[in-house]
Amino acid sequence: SAGNYTTPGTASLLTGMYPWTHRAINQAGLIKRVHETRNLFRLFGPAQQRVAFSQNLWAEVFLNQFEGDVDLHLPPDSFSDAALLVGENLENDSNAAFRAFDDSLLSIENTPSSLILGMAEKIRFARRLAHAQGKDYPRGLPGLVDYPLYFRLEKVFDGVMTQCQNLSPPYLAYFHLWSPHEPYRPHSKFANAFDDDFRFVPKPAHPLGDRTPQDSLGRLQRRYDQYIANVDYEFGRLLDHLQETGILDRSYVIVTSDHGQMIERGVHGHVTPLLYEPVIHIPLLISAPGRASRQDIYSPSVNIDLLPTLLQLAGIDIPDWCAGQVLQPFSARQDQQRSIFSMDAKTNSAFGPLKRATVVLRKGAFKLIAYHGYQGFEEAYELYDIENDPEELQDLSAAEPAEFGRMKEELLDALADANRPYERN
Known part of the structure; x- marks a missing residue:
């Protein structure tokens, strides 16, 4: 992924641009206005039936930006059991309503909130949620972190099945599901899976990480695995349905993500400046x-490659502003030394040069991580050989000076090019 959490990762997937171009880099940030029309739905055009759904409110803001380019935009609570979204009655200002809710009512990722209004909101919703709870989810219904939206996994996947069955070819359908995102609350069938004596292999804690206790990480990993097993079962039901209805025989079905998790690196969550493989190496x-x-x-790829790949499969011209490449095997092009980037700049202004950011350059077997602007890490680098050291435990920046020098120069040049439009003369 081009980013390590929802905002930059999803924006890159839907635009074919790196975060330093689309500028959706802050939490719940938006794509730069000049790039709003440069999205997958607009490129597919009205000749295709375009359907979009996101349970993730940070991805939903992009669908609101693309509203004019989507034929059917399903609201986030479409398949939920209990929800209280402030934007549901403010259709013309849904992004503003979400931002007010996100920034003012609830405390998320150490952000301040309204004590009285936030508490009143939680009490009011708790009464509604109590009616939806069931014994089939012993840890409570799955839901969004800190947001009043709860659901049963089987109901969500049933809803996706219904929408797929109602599609009229040609179509483009985008379903952004919350699971297996935290909180990890599996169905009772999976709630006791993986209860064994598994322990993580200790890895050095990074000063920019959370330093979550090892025992807590073990419990968290088990719950994560249980929830993934539950989601995998539901996805199997979806595939069976697509096959039984013939949809699978006439459609490209793509499964991917906007980011991963990094529990084994001592990080609880993924809103972090760290960019090790578990949080950016996503399934496709x-x-x-x-x-x-x-x-x-096994060729190098990044999620900005999905947009040009889908366009080629649909017989649509790929615009020159797209930074991605058509994925193999749909392209004969093979470049094992292709340079690909990932980045995190959530605490940097979206309207200025990236001075406080983590940037990754992956080229061949090597991966360079650059930390800029953090306390104690004003300018620091780590170099890894991903093929021989996939766990990223041996920093080679001193042992491989030639490779380190080449990659550092390329990374800094690319960052300077991205920053140039935002530098003050």
């Missing part, structure tokens, strides 16, 4: 019509 699975056998692809 593609089912193609008529494809009967599996093919594994």
Whole structure:
């Protein structure tokens, strides 16, 4: 992924641009206005039926930005059991309503909030949620972190099945599900899975990480695995439905994510300046019509590549502003030394040069991580050989001076190019 959490990762997927271009880099940030029309739905055009749904409110803000380019935009609570979204009655100002809710009523990621109004909101919603709870989810219904939206996984996937069955070809359907995001609350069938004596291999704590206690991380990982198993079961039901209805035989089905998790690196959550592989190395699975056998692809890729790939499959011209490349095997182009970037700049202004950010350059087997502007890490670097050290435990920045120098120069040049439009003369 080009980013390590929802905002930059999703914006890159839907625009084919890196975060330093689309500028959706802050929590609940928006795509730069000049780039709003440069999105997947606009490019597919009205000749296709365009359907979009996101349970994730930080991704929903982009669908609101693209409202004019989507034929059917399902609200986030479409398949929920209990929800209280302040924007549901403010259709013309849904992003402003969400921002007020996000910034003022609830405390999220150490942000301040209204003590009285925030508490009143939680009490009011708790009464509604009590009616929806059931014994089938022993830890409570799955839901959004700190947001009043709760659901049953089976109901969400049933809703997606219904929407897929109602599609009229040609179509583009985008479903952004919250699961398996925290809180990890699986169905009772999976609530006791993986209860064993598994322990993490200790890894050095990074000064910019959370330093969550190891015992807490072990419990968190088990719950994460349980929830993933539950989601995997529901996704299997979805695939069976697509196959039984013939949809799978005539559609490209793509499964991916906007980011990962980094529990094994001592980080609870993913809103972090760290960019190790577990948080940016995301899954990408593609089912193609008529494809009967599996093919594994190992060429370098990043989620900005999905937009040009989908355009090519649909027979639509790829615009020159797109930074991505068509994925193999849909392209004969093979460049194992291609440079790809990921970044985090959530505490940097979206309207200025990136001075406080973490930027990754991946090139061949090597990965360079650059930290800029953090206390104690005003300018620091780590270099890893991902092929021989996939756990990123041996920093080679001193042992490989030539490779380090080349990659550092390329990264700084790319960052300078991205910053140039925002530098004051």
